[in-house]
Amino acid sequence: MDSGDLPRAQVGATADPVPTDRVLTVPNVLSLVRLLGVPLFAYLLLGPQADGWALLILMLSGFTDWADGKLARLLNQTSRLGALLDPFVDRLYVVTTLVAFSLRGMIPWWVTALLIGRDLLLAATLQVYRRRGLPPPSVLYLGKAATFALMIALPLVLAAQLNWAYANVAHAFGYALLVWATGLYVWTGLLYLLAARNIARAVAPVGAGRGAESP
Known part of the structure; x- marks a missing residue:
């Protein structure tokens, strides 16, 4: 390993909040709400094709994605669960959106x-x-x-x-x-x-x- 990588890792460890094992945090609740919105979003797109409501959910997901990151730092509620859950939900929304759009021919x-x-x-x-x-x-x-x-x-x-x-x-x-x-x-x-x-x-x-x- 390049020795130049070591100082960067040390600086990041001291500058960023240390993740904890906490589960019930405000950012994690927001990520969970976003996760529960994925099947509803897919249903609105592929079932009744209620594109207006689907767009609203997609925009709310983007806002809460930004908000949970901000709140994790402001409230010092960075957690290991959040570090895994947040990017997982992001990718799930992207994959769901892409597949649904392709199924609709968009x-x-x-x-x-x-x-x-x-x-x-x-x-x-x-x-x-x-x-x-x-x-x-x-x-x-x-x-x-x-x-x-x-x-x-x-x-x-x-x-x-x-x-x-x-x-x-x-x-x-x-x-x-x-x-x-x-x-x-x-x-x-x-x-x-x-x-x-x-x-x-x-x-x-x-x-x-x-x-x-x-x-």
Whole structure:
């Protein structure tokens, strides 16, 4: 492991709140409410196709996602459960939205396959880092930009289905952002894969070669 990684880890540990084992916290309750909203959101999209109500749930999910992170820091209620639950709910909303949109014919299936496949592939590369005792790779700013664009694009694509004065504007901006976000997702995915390949070549797995040592 590069020794330069050690100071960064130490600084992060002192600057950020220390996660606890607490379960009943305000941020965790918000994440749980968001989780319970996923099946309702999917039903509204695929059942009665109540796109207005589905859009409201999607927007509330985005707001509570922002709020639970803020509250976790303000109330010092950072928890290990929250660190797992929050990103899980985020991904669940994204996957549910993409699949539902494709089922409705609002976006092509190849876009859904690219976005979901990229995340599955990168999740598999984490084993490269774990086997070498390394932390996951740092998040790329381009990756954050892609996620931000996707979080705006999906509600706009849904808003374009509604019968209102700005549906055409929502359609234009929503699909333009979706194309841009998809391109950035693929590009940053390739960068993460390249980084994992370099780590696999440069750093031996923990414990590798011990069997060759003489007793």
